[in-house]
Amino acid sequence: MRQSIDFSGKGTSTSVTSLPVDSVFRKIFLKNATELLIYDVAAGEKPSYGECAIEDWNNVTSDAIENEELHKKWAARGTGNMPNLAEGELRVVSAFVYKTEIVVTTTAENRFGKTVYCRYFDCNRVEIPNSTFQSYMFPMTSAYCGRRAGAKFVGLTEDRYAEAIDPAPITFRIYEKPVHEIAVCVGPIYGKESRWLEIVETTEHHMLLGIQYFYHTVFDEMDSYTRKLLDEYQRLGTAEVTVIQTEYKLMDWMFHMMQINDCFYRARHHSKWILNVDIDERLVMHRMPLLSYLRTVDDNIGEISFAAGKIQRNRELPKEYTDTDSLYEQLLFLNSNTTAQTMYMGMKALIRPDITDALFYHWTWAQKPGVRIITASKKLGYIRHYRTTLPSLVRTWIRHELKFKTTRLNASFEEKLSNAIIKRVKRVYEKRPIFCEEIPENLLKAFTKDNYHCEWKNNGTAFGA
Template identity: 25%
Template sequence: MLIGAYESENRISVSVAALKPIGYTVYCRYFDKSGTEHEKPMKSFIYPLFVVFCDRKSSETYRIAITDGSSGEVLEQFQMLVTRWNEKQKRPLTHCSAPIFGKEPKWLHLVEMIEHYKLQGVSKFYFYVREIDPYDMLLLQHYSAKREEVELIDIPSIYFDAVSQQLLAIADCHLRNRLSANWTIYSDIDERMIMTDEKETILQFLQESLGEKYGAVMFAQRWIFKYEKLPAKFINYQQIMEEMPTRKWQLTTQPGVNCTDGKHCWGKMIINNQKVLQMLIHDVGEYEKGYIPFILEPDVGYIRHYRDVNLGKWWERNRGAMEKFEPFENTTYNSYLSSQLLSNVLQILHEVYNHF
C-alpha cells in the first residue's frame, strides 16, 4: 500500500506501507493520465525505511506504483497519484503529529495544541489517524474543511505496534514537507514546544538565530504531570478555562538532559526539510551533506509535555526515570500568550461544537 508520492526536480519519492526491510528490491512503475504504463520500470529499493526513491522520467507521469517485479498488470487502486509542489510557495513552518489512536478524549488536547503552534508560526498541520472518536474527528474535519489548516491521513491497519505506525507517519510527513515547507515540528498532541523569551516565537528563532550548518533543532522535555483525563465533551467556556492543560497543570520536572546517549532524554526535533534525509521519532536518522543538529539549551526553549500519569500506568513504569529530573516545581505557560490562546481555543470550540 502506498501512502503518497511526491515529485521533485529529479525524482519521485514514494512512502510505502510495507513490511519490507531496508535494501529490499522493488520496481518503480510509471503511468500516464490514461492509465497506460508509459516508461520502462526502474529498479530501486527501500531506503530509508518506508521510502522508495524513483527517478523522475517524464512530466507525463500521472500515477506511480511500487511492485516486487518489473512486469505484470498493476490495478489502478494500487497506483498513487503523483503530488507536485510549487517550490516557490514553501510554508515557513509546519507540524507533523504522531499517529492518533486510543479511546481517551482528545478534542481539548487537539484544539489547544493547534492554536498554540499557530501562535508560534505554524501554518499547516498533518495528522495521521488510526483510531479516533467521531467527536474528536469533528474538530479536525473543521480545521481541514473550513480553515484548510489540517490535512488528515489514514494509517493502514497493517501495523499494530505504535513504533512502526509512528515511523511510517514520520517518513510520509517528511516527504510531504520536503519541498513544501522550510521547517517542520515533530511532536505529540500533548507536547507544547515553547521559547522562554515569552515574546519570541519558534518561527522567529528558526529564522533569526540559526547558522546555515544546522539541519535540526533539539528541544528538551519538561514533563508536566497531568492527573485526570480530559473532559469527554465541550460544555461551556468556564469548563475550558478550568480544564485546558496549559491552565490547569503546573507540577513540572527539571529539563530532560544528560541521558546515557548524551543527546537527549526523549526530546523532540524541528527539522529543516531540505537538510534531512531520514527522520526518526526523537532524532534525525541521517542528514544531507554533513549538516548537524543544534541542541537547544532548556533556558532558551523546551517542551511542556502534559503527561497523563495514569494512562497506561505511565508513572508506575517511568517513576525511576522521572525522579532523575527532580526537584519538581510549579511552572506556568507563557503569560504573554495565555489569554490569546484561550480566546482562540474558545472561538474554535464555538464554531465546532456550539450546536451540540
C-alpha cells in the same frame, strides 16, 4: 422490442401469465413454481480514454536521484532502518514529486534495503510503457524513484512484472520556495479515545508561536467527534489530514514510524522547517519569538534539538465539550503543571526536511554534506510534554523522576491561548436546534410531520408534538 412471456404453472396452485418483458434490458426466469427471478441487465463498457495533458513540470523523464551514492552508503550501514511487523504487506501510502525524483512512502516496515520496482501510470491510470524503475527501500518505509513524463500515479512492486495494486496519486512538491516557513508534523491519532482537546490545544498553542500549518495523520479510524475539529482546520487551510490503512485490525504506537516517515516527505519543499512533536507536546520559546529566531539561523543548519520537560496529566481527556466553565477546568496548560526536570533525553527537534533524511522519533539519522545539527539552550526554549500518568505505554515514567516543580506559561500567553481555544471550540461544537419559526409556513405544510426535525422556539416542543 417488447414481448410477452407466458409461464404456466401446470400442476401447481399458482400461475404466472403474460408478463411484458423488454428482451434487451430485462430477463425473467421462473425460480420456482411461485417466484420469479428478474435480472436487470447492467451494460458495462471499458472507458474510452482521452489523451492525457502533460504539464511542463511533469514533462520530465530521468533516472537520476539526488545524492544517490550517499543514499547507498547510508543504506549499506543500516542508517534509517527500524524493522518491525515482519509479515506486513507492502502498501503505498503517498507519492511526492520533487524536481529530480519521486519519493514513495509505504506501510512496509520490514523491507529495508530490498529491491522494489517503481511503476508509473498516466492520468487514465494506464501504465506508461517501458517506464519501470528499479529501486530499493530506503529509508525506513520509503523508496526513491526516478521521474517519468506524464506520470500521475506511482506504485511499487517487488516483482518487475507483478500487478501494481492501488498506485498513489502524485503530490506536487516542486516549489521554487517553500509554501510555509514552518509547520508541525503532529504525532499519529489512533484508537477510539476522543482527542479533540489535545488537537485544539496543540494547534492554537503553536499558531500563537507563528507556526502556519499542521500535518495530521490518522491511523485507520478515529472518533467522529474529534474528526469534526480536524475537518474544520482542514477547511480553513491550516491543516491537512492523511489516513493510513493497513491489513491489520488495529493500529497503535507500533506504526508510529509510518506517520513520521510520510510526514517528513510530505513536508519536504512544502515547509522550510518542521517541528516534529506528538499531540501532547508543545514548544515554548523564552528569549525570542520562534520565527525571529529561525531567521537568524545559518542556512546549513538542518536540525535544532530542544530539551523536554514531562508534565503530569492525571485525568482522562473529556469526550465532548459541554460548556465554557467546564472547558477552563479541562485545559491541560491551565490545570496540569507539575513538571519534571527539563532534560535532553526525549528531546524533540525542528528540522529542515530538504537537507536531512531518515527522520527518527527524536532526530534525523542522516544529513546532506555540510549540514550541521545543533542543540538549543534551555534558556532559548523547551518542549512541554503533557504526559499521562494513567494506564498507557510508558505510564511508569513518573516513578523515575526525583524532583517536580510547578511551572506555568506566562499569564498573557495563557489568556491568548484560552481565548483562541474557546473561540474555536464554540465555533465547532456549540450547536442549536432548527427552530420551526425559521421555516416558511408553506414548507412546513408540504410534508408529514415526521419529516421535520425542528422545535418551536417559544416553548421548546418538537414540531407536531
